[in-house]
Amino acid sequence: MPTPGLLLEADRLSCDYAGRPAVRELSLDLRPGELGCLLGPSGCGKTTLLRAIAGLHPPASGALRLRGRDALPLPPEQRGLGFVFQDLALFPHLSVAGNVGFGLHRLQPAARRERVAATLALLGLDGLGGRYPHELSGGQQQRVALARSLAPRPDLLLLDEPFSSLDADLRGRLRDELRILLKQLGIAALLVTHDQEEAFAFADRVGVMQGGRLLQWAPGFELYHRPATPFVASFVGEGRLLPARVAANRRLRTPLGELDLPAGLECAEGSRVQVLLRPDDLVLSEHEGIEAEVGAVAFRGAESLHTLVLADGTALAALFPSHQQKRVGERVRVRPDLAHVVVFPAAADG
Numbered sequence: 194m195p196t197p198g199l200l201l202e203a204d205r206l207s208c209d210y211a212g213r214p215a216v217r218e219l220s221l222d223l224r225p226g227e228l229g230c231l232l233g234p235s236g237c238g239k240t241t242l243l244r245a246i247a248g249l250h251p252p253a254s255g256a257l258r259l260r261g262r263d264a265l266p267l268p269p270e271q272r273g274l275g276f277v278f279q280d281l282a283l284f285p286h287l288s289v290a291g292n293v294g295f296g297l298h299r300l301q302p303a304a305r306r307e308r309v310a311a312t313l314a315l316l317g318l319d320g321l322g323g324r325y326p327h328e329l330s331g332g333q334q335q336r337v338a339l340a341r342s343l344a345p346r347p348d349l350l351l352l353d354e355p356f357s358s359l360d361a362d363l364r365g366r367l368r369d370e371l372r373i374l375l376k377q378l379g380i381a382a383l384l385v386t387h388d389q390e391e392a393f394a395f396a397d398r399v400g401v402m403q404g405g406r407l408l409q410w411a412p413g414f415e416l417y418h419r420p421a422t423p424f425v426a427s428f429v430g431e432g433r434l435l436p437a438r439v440a441a442n443r444r445l446r447t448p449l450g451e452l453d454l455p456a457g458l459e460c461a462e463g464s465r466v467q468v469l470l471r472p473d474d475l476v477l478s479e480h481e482g483i484e485a486e487v488g489a490v491a492f493r494g495a496e497s498l499h500t501l502v503l504a505d506g507t508a509l510a511a512l513f514p515s516h517q518q519k520r521v522g523e524r525v526r527v528r529p530d531l532a533h534v535v536v537f538p539a540a541a542d543g
């Protein structure tokens with residue numbers, strides 16, 4: 194059943210290639226104007242899902258609704274979506290204005306010219322309408338591809354790694370500009386990326402996929418601080434899963450000392466669990482805490498990432514301000530300082 198107010202709803206959508214599953218019973222939704230991002234290792238099914246939403250890959254089962262209506266019977270051009278794929282696919286024989294105006298055949302010539310000019314201006318391409326794609330830089334070509342997809346003013350834009358060919362600086366700038374532009378125009382988007390920083394900077398909600406499944410669909414903050422599974426915990430941000438045992442009075446015994454079991458979580462006394470420890474969950478502490486030896490240091494500018502080895506051989510990652518950077522071999526004392534403790538059942542093999 195459609196949920197009122199949603200722009201996009203995938204409901205237990207599955208896709209395969211000749212019987213080999215690529216997307217498995219995946220459900221997600223986007224509200225009008227909302228920016229979403231799909232993150233996951235190579236081959237987890239991100240592109241296949243995007244293609245299924247675009248109408249380029251028929252799902253094997255499940256439902257897909259756009260603006261509350263069944264979208265599966267509709268061909269791509271009737272789904273009212275814009276898309277930008279990695280390879281851009283600009284028409285080389287058309288000028289920039291020709292490329293941007295390509296999807297606007299329903300408009301009268303004057304309205305079309307006006308829309309092309311307005312869209313070029315939105316993307317900072319004024320004055321370039323007469324050039325051809327090969328006369329543009331990579332960043333400008335990327336802007337033309339975005340302009341072409343935005344010119345018909347779709348309410349949903351699908352983006353498959355659109356910035357991957359650009360250098361880091363340009364990529365960041367274009368991503369931030371696009372976010373502002375989409376928010377101004379009230380256009381929703383679903384972006385596929387490998388890059389967590391890009392996902393967090395761009396999206397209101399991020400989905401983490403593994404093996405065709407969507408493990409969590411939530412704001413970046415929640416993915417980082419309340420990961421739903423050990424895979425999400427280790428895939429998003431850096432972190433280690435520490436072995437721990439549930440002791441009396443809802444205490445957790447870990448290699449770093451005792452912590453409180455989070456409220457609301459029921460674990461039998463004596464059971465074995467894993468506790469998520471992020472590099473920013475450890476603080477230096479001169480007089481208390483546990484002793485560790487610095488195994489490695491990676492300078493990162495404002496902070497330095499330290500690998501710390503405890504007496505029992507447990508290796509941890511810890512982020513300290515770089516003016517407090519330690520030397521390899523130095524002994525330090527650290528204590529955990531966790532805003533909320535994330536606990537998973539112990540791994541089956543451990």
Ligand SMILES: Nc1ncnc2c1ncn2[C@@H]1O[C@H](COP(=O)(O)OP(=O)(O)OP(=O)(O)O)[C@@H](O)[C@H]1O
Nearest residue numbers: 210214215233234235236237238239240241242387
């Ligand atoms: N045209 C195809 N024919 C057969 N199998 C395919 C085809 N395209 C993708 N696959 C398989 O489907 C699965 C999902 O692929 P998909 O491209 O959707 O993943 P992805 O998460 O987008 O990967 P990447 O991040 O590397 O682009 C993979 O196992 C892939 O090998």
